[in-house]
Amino acid sequence: MTIAVKPSAGRAGFAASGLRRVLYDRRLPVLVTGVLFVIMYANGWYRYSFDDQVLPNLIINNCYLVVAAIGATFVILTGGIDLSIGSVIGFSGMLLAELVVKQHVPVGLAALIVLAVGAAGGALMGCMIHYFRVQPFIATLTGLFLFRGLSLVLSKDAIRVDNKTITNLSQYHIPLGGDRFLSVGGAVALVVVALAAYVLHLTRFGRRVYAIGGNEQSALLMGLPVGRTKIMSYAVSGFCSALAGLVFVLYIQSGDPLHGVGMELDAIAAVVIGGALLTGGSGYVVGSLLGVLVLGLIKTIISAEGTLSSWWIKIFTGILLLLFIVLQRVIGARGKGGAPGG
Amino acid sequence: MTALNWRGVYRHHLFWPAAILVAMLLFNLPFTPNFFSIHIRNGHLYGSLVSILIFGTPLILVALGMTLVIATGGIDLSVGAVMAISGAIACWYIKGLSNQNSLGGVAIAVLLALVAALALGLWNGLLVARIGVQPIIATLILMVAGRGIAQLVTGGFIITVLSAPYARIGGYALTVPTGVFIAAAVVLGMAALTRRTALGLLVESVGGNAEASRLAGVRARRITIMVYVFCALCAGIAGLMNSSNLADADANHAGLWIELDAILAVVIGGTPLTGGRFSIGGTVLGALILQTLKTTIYTIGVPSQANMVFEAAVVIIVCLIQSAEFRARVFGVFRRRPRPPAATPASIPTQLDKPVEAVR
Numbered sequence: 001m002t003i004a005v006k007p008s009a010g011r012a013g014f015a016a017s018g019l020r021r022v023l024y025d026r027r028l029p030v031l032v033t034g035v036l037f038v039i040m041y042a043n044g045w046y047r048y049s050f051d052d053q054v055l056p057n058l059i060i061n062n063c064y065l066v067v068a069a070i071g072a073t074f075v076i077l078t079g080g081i082d083l084s085i086g087s088v089i090g091f092s093g094m095l096l097a098e099l100v101v102k103q104h105v106p107v108g109l110a111a112l113i114v115l116a117v118g119a120a121g122g123a124l125m126g127c128m129i130h131y132f133r134v135q136p137f138i139a140t141l142t143g144l145f146l147f148r149g150l151s152l153v154l155s156k157d158a159i160r161v162d163n164k165t166i167t168n169l170s171q172y173h174i175p176l177g178g179d180r181f182l183s184v185g186g187a188v189a190l191v192v193v194a195l196a197a198y199v200l201h202l203t204r205f206g207r208r209v210y211a212i213g214g215n216e217q218s219a220l221l222m223g224l225p226v227g228r229t230k231i232m233s234y235a236v237s238g239f240c241s242a243l244a245g246l247v248f249v250l251y252i253q254s255g256d257p258l259h260g261v262g263m264e265l266d267a268i269a270a271v272v273i274g275g276a277l278l279t280g281g282s283g284y285v286v287g288s289l290l291g292v293l294v295l296g297l298i299k300t301i302i303s304a305e306g307t308l309s310s311w312w313i314k315i316f317t318g319i320l321l322l323l324f325i326v327l328q329r330v331i332g333a334r335g336k337g338g339a340p341g342g
Numbered sequence: 343m344t345a346l347n348w349r350g351v352y353r354h355h356l357f358w359p360a361a362i363l364v365a366m367l368l369f370n371l372p373f374t375p376n377f378f379s380i381h382i383r384n385g386h387l388y389g390s391l392v393s394i395l396i397f398g399t400p401l402i403l404v405a406l407g408m409t410l411v412i413a414t415g416g417i418d419l420s421v422g423a424v425m426a427i428s429g430a431i432a433c434w435y436i437k438g439l440s441n442q443n444s445l446g447g448v449a450i451a452v453l454l455a456l457v458a459a460l461a462l463g464l465w466n467g468l469l470v471a472r473i474g475v476q477p478i479i480a481t482l483i484l485m486v487a488g489r490g491i492a493q494l495v496t497g498g499f500i501i502t503v504l505s506a507p508y509a510r511i512g513g514y515a516l517t518v519p520t521g522v523f524i525a526a527a528v529v530l531g532m533a534a535l536t537r538r539t540a541l542g543l544l545v546e547s548v549g550g551n552a553e554a555s556r557l558a559g560v561r562a563r564r565i566t567i568m569v570y571v572f573c574a575l576c577a578g579i580a581g582l583m584n585s586s587n588l589a590d591a592d593a594n595h596a597g598l599w600i601e602l603d604a605i606l607a608v609v610i611g612g613t614p615l616t617g618g619r620f621s622i623g624g625t626v627l628g629a630l631i632l633q634t635l636k637t638t639i640y641t642i643g644v645p646s647q648a649n650m651v652f653e654a655a656v657v658i659i660v661c662l663i664q665s666a667e668f669r670a671r672v673f674g675v676f677r678r679r680p681r682p683p684a685a686t687p688a689s690i691p692t693q694l695d696k697p698v699e700a701v702r
Contacts, residue, residue, distance in 0.1 A: 133665055322483050
């Protein structure tokens with residue numbers, strides 16, 4: 001039957017295979033997100049006469065979300081999900097504020113403690129998922145409740161962080177040439193993106209993450225340490241969430257038990273807009289960065305428009321999510337049978 | 343009771359949820375001696391158990407809808423947003439009436455809200471079944487955009503209504519909370535439809551393997567769409583109950599995070615998130631467990647800031663007790679009887695590990 005079809009496909013075959021290669025390329029969704037970002041940015045430039053600082057500001061205002069989304073990318077690549085991100089962000093901010101303001105712990109040590117707690121929390125959830133076969137959705141949901149609860153135990157009210165080191169850090173501007181500058185948080189976010197890209201593409205751990213997301217069963221049969229890798233990816237997510245919490249404190253200079261509520265969904269949405277598949281095994285860190293920037297740009301444009309009410313942000317975010325998902329579906333029924341690559 | 347019989351009870355899928363619920367209710371007794379007493383005050387039933395039912399019914403309804411969605415291997419994150427939208431539409435319509443107490447007007451408002459819920463469910467179902475979007479993402483869209491839509495309906499304000507017929511939905515009818523009747527009707531209707539006809543089997547077959555069931559002649563897509571529509575309808579009713587109980591529509595806070603509670607209730611009730619199996623009784627028990635937990639926290643006087651930690655700790659314990667692997671590891675220590683290896687991916691590492699250890 002296939003032979004009968006072949007000749008008629010004949011000449012068109014070459015062009016089709018070229019087109020196919022583009023359509024089946026895993027980088028295409030990232031590229032589409034990038035192009036969309038450029039179009040939106042250019043449109044904003046034209047309509048609201050954006051100045052040079054808009055792009056750095058996008059990173060500055062969304063630095064915590066970038067860091068959180070990178071952590072979420074690791075977990076989503078393994079085919080899991082992490083719902084505890086927002087709570088861990090809130091808890092980290094509270095813990096830092098508590099340690100620095102009330103217990104007078106040096107800022108550096110306090111930050112290390114917070115990061116360790118975040119990573120340990122993530123690893124614990126990973127253990128629950130791997131050893132006790134609790135579904136990731138449920139295990140991290142309990143993490144969401146637990147960390148939100150813990151931050152309420154620390155204090156019911158917001159704690160102002162008026163530490164000199166933190167104030168200095170938050171006001172430090174890294175010059176980028178011209179009038180442009182980047183905050184410390186923004187720089188941290190970019191460093192995290194670079195590190196994550198390195199880890200995912202150039203280390204054994206990164207390959208294992210992709211392999212497990214591609215097919216956990218085959219990864220297991222290939223002898224990859226599935227359990228360890230999974231637990232580690234949740235630990236990475238917990239670490240990134242804690243870091244995002246620290247960056248958030250730098251951004252807002254207070255700890256509040258209600259900070260970061262629902263931020264896990266923003267992070268997951270950003271990862272999806274960045275072109276990753278929630279089934280795992282396909283996606284890029286750069287995509288997640290672009291996803292966050294696109295979400296941030298929506299807010300910027302809506303506030304620049306001035307006449308639109310704030311709920312339009314939610315509706316536009318939803319519409320954008322929809323567009324991307326439909327696009328992913330149209331690009332291919334790919335990912336269904338034997339995803340290309342490995 | 344013979345040992346064999348006892349094992350049958352122990353193995354029953356409702357054993358753990360029921361045991362947890364009973365344990366939780368009994369736990370209250372030392373703290374609140376009259377916990378189980380029910381009396382009539384002002385023509386209404388009154389007591390701790392009744393208040394668990396009143397506040398628990400919206401969750402039961404949402405969880406029931408969620409059960410079928412999860413049984414097909416899906417998930418619905420948009421139920422909270424659907425609740426907000428249905429409450430917003432009903433209150434918006436009633437607010438515009440010249441006489442807010444007119445029965446016909448309230449009926450139209452309820453109808454409008456439920457039609458909107460149906461449409462939203464259809465949207466979710468079409469995205470999942472026709473376009474083939476992963477359920478968690480398909481419903482995430484509505485979860486994010488839905489609250490925006492609800493705010494659009496209410497204009498960003500909290501709409502308060504003063505309508506006696508509307509208040510009935512979240513109030514009392516014949517001395518019993520109206521919600522109990524609604525929930526009972528939904529449970530009975532659902533049980534009859536899914537367990538007395540082949541529908542439940544079809545839903546489970548779609549959850550087990552959508553493609554295989556399609557090839558076997560099951561209209562998998564139609565069933566998937568139906569399940570999402572049903573879930574949204576349940577959420578819509580729950581939204582009306584919630585909004586009627588509070589006599590307002592708050593687009594920001596109505597049904598906030600109820601999707602998480604509902605999913606938790608379903609899982610505690612023994613329906614796996616992987617689909618292919620579901621338990622209506624388990625879900626009702628699961629929702630009651632969560633509501634009892636919340637009530638317990640208030641009645642035993644846990645300091646309010648420790649509420650969530652307490653809740654999280656209990657939920658973690660409940661989830662771990664539900665995990666067969668956890669029970670095997672913890673309780674298995676006390677048991678001599680070797681367990682047959684289960685044919686799950688979990689058993690593969692142990693099988694691989696064993697020879698290595700033997701060599702060592």
